[in-house]
Structure formats: C-alpha cells, structure tokens
Amino acid sequence: MIPSAFDYARPSTVQEAVRILSEAGEDAKVLAGGQSLIPVLRLRLAAPSLLVDLGGIAELRGVSESGDELVIGAMTRHADILRDPLVARYAPLLAQATATVADRQVRHLGTIGGSLSHADPAGDLPSVSLALDAVMTIAGPAGERSVPASEFFVDYLTTAMQPGEVLVAVRVPKREGWGTHYEKFNRVAQAWALVGVAAAVRRENGSIAEARVALTNMGTTPLRATAVEQALAGALASADAIASAAASAAEGTSPSSDVSASAEYRTHLAKVLTRRAVAAAGGIDAA
C-alpha cells in the first residue's frame, strides 16, 4: 500500500528539527532510517501530517569518545555500529546484538536512535541499552536533557520523549573488564526475538563481582532481571550458581501470549536464555 499524504522537511541541524517539530505539534513525526516507520505508514497504521527527516543532520551520525563514555549519534546506522572500532572495543555487546537485528538491507538504513525511540519490546537494542546503563541525550525546545535507559522506556512503543523532542545521542559507559553476551531466540530468518537476554558480567578472582541482565520481549518494555542480578552479585563463578540465579529470570515480568509464543513458553525461555547469556558473558562453561 502507499502511505497517506504528508509534508516533508529535511532540516540540517538539530535546532532546526526541534523548531519544525514544535511548530507542527503532535501530528508531526521524526523520520530516521524509516525501517519501522515506513512499514507502519504503508500499512496506514499511522498518518502523520509531516515527516521531519533527520537524514540531513551530519552531527547526529557517528561514534566518538568522551572521557569514560562512548557517544553514539542517534542517526548512526546498524551497519555503522557493526564496523565501528570504538564499539568493538568498549561496547561489543551492542555490536553483537546489532548483528542479529533484521537483515543486511534493514541494517543499512535502520539507526540506533530509531530502534530506541521506537521502543518495540521485541527490539534487541532497548534491552542492551539497559544492560549497559546507557543514557539518552534528548533535545527539545527547552534545550538538552539526559534520561537514563532505566527511565526512557515507559510503555509499549512509548518513551519518555515528549512531542517536539529528538533523541540526539546514546551515551554508553565504557565497559572494560566486563564480559558481555546477547542471547536471542527466534525461529526463522530475519525474525524478531521471541525472547532475548543481554548480560554483562564483571568477574573478580573466582566469583562474579557484578552482573547486569536485561530482557527483551518479556513485557511492554525491556526489563532488568533484578532478582538474577542480586543472586549473582558475589556468587561463585560456577555453572551451578548461574543456573540457580537464572531460575528467577522471569520474576516481575509480564510476557505476552501471541501467535509466536505463549507467555508460559516465554517464561521458560527467559530462564534458559539467561543461564546461557550469563555463562557466556562470564566465560563459564554452562555444560
């Protein structure tokens, strides 16, 4: 199908984008890579009056270092993330999860900012941003503000951004000395995760000093598996300790039942995938 008619603007600075969006009101939408938005427009699930294309704003694209953080521009494409040496060095979890997103064609256009702003609970990058304690930089009419990932995802397809605001960058603390892993379960090619688990583990001697575990598609937003993290803190770095911690992976979650999986199956997957993800992140043979 062909989308319904809309106006189109292609600003060249963030300031200009924010001004156009605030003047246009709630009917305007930001266009990033279009890989979620254009399918929605084609199915006429949305009919915005104006699209504000961020594709012409050079400052939004690319990865840089700032002290102990990586600053990833919102318009950095999935394909750019996969090739970026700073991401490979300081946030390999992000690259590993990005490699599982969709297919080559979609990764050539889809952006990290679009994935996070879209806030699809089945999206792979929201849970990764939680596990990495990422912080979003958001620009709006009143200037810039920072929102941690833990407060950014508010509900199904809903973020803390207000109309007129634009996600500018994702700031990711450099995680040196941490092991990380993304474990995604899907049944067919280019499919979304039935469940996914992002894990980051810091080991000290023979034990796990700290762990971060976040779940994809176990509720209307990505969720931290807090009970697992608490059980792992200070635990022995052993397959048994990980298995017993992973048993509480579904605590506090509310997975949906749909054509792809029942809530019960998702609950089962969350535990199994958490065990695998934490073991791989910690470099422990899960046997």
Next chain:
Amino acid sequence: MPRISLTVDGVRYDDDVEPRTLLVHHLRERLGKVGTVVGCDTSNCGACTVLMSGEAVKSCTVLAVQADGADITTVEGLAGPDGKLHPVQQAFHDRHALQCGFCTPGMIMAAVDLLAENPDPTDEEIREGLEGNLCRCTGYQNIVRAVRDAAAAMRSAAAPQESVPIGGGA
C-alpha cells in the same frame, strides 16, 4: 512537491515527487525500471532490493525523497554495455537458481551486496547474508550454489587487478 535527483543505472534523472512516493514506485512507474519488483507489504521479502550508494536496501522501505542525490543500481544496470551478464546473473542462470523468478532481481542484488563485503563467503554466510530475501519456490539450495560460484568467478576475475567494480559488468 520536492524535486529530487537520482542516478539510476548510470543515467541521471531529475523529477518532482510526492513525499509519500516509495523509491520502488518511483523506479517502476516514473522511470520505467520494472526489473525491480514488489513482493510484499511488510518489508520482509526483499524482492525490491536495489543498491543505494553501493549498499543493498529494500526500495519499498525508502521514500524517494530520502534517496535524493543517491546513486542507485537496479538489476537492469548489472550487465555490461555489451549485454554480458554480471557474474552473479550468469551463475543464477547456470545453476538454475530460480523457478518463478519473482524473487530473483532482489536475490541477485542482495548477493552482489554481500560479495562486495565478503568475496569468499561460506555457505552459512551466504544463507545469513541473504536472510532478507525470501524465495517461495527453490528451497534456496541452488541460490546458495549460484552465489558460491559467482564468488569464485569474481575472485578469479579480480585476481590480476585490484577489485571488480559493482555494476560495471566486470
């Protein structure tokens, strides 16, 4: 209406387009490039794949206005000026990598894109690399064989020189 300028298969076109026009419709209906087809409404099938600035994209999931200034290669632009098929096209022909042929233009463009990044892929890498393209007929076996053959042909053609230009017909 915004005015856009595209280079498609080596020819430059300047046109006024409605913002909602999808690149694939612009290619087919305005520029007559009907080699690129539409197979779905959900951005899944990959039949509409073209190269945009050298990278494979689903042209049903790009607005024509987003492509302004880009260099587009469709399946119609792969063969050499003398009509000699691109090695990927030749290999699809030789290996019987199609039945109804509907997925073929997109499959070929996705394979060209994959081989530009990975000139010597394993079968596994070929399957992963083409995951954005669905075929309802072949069961993929002959497609994988064709891409493997094309990769070998392109590597040996490239051996004495630096690289094989995409769309130049080698």
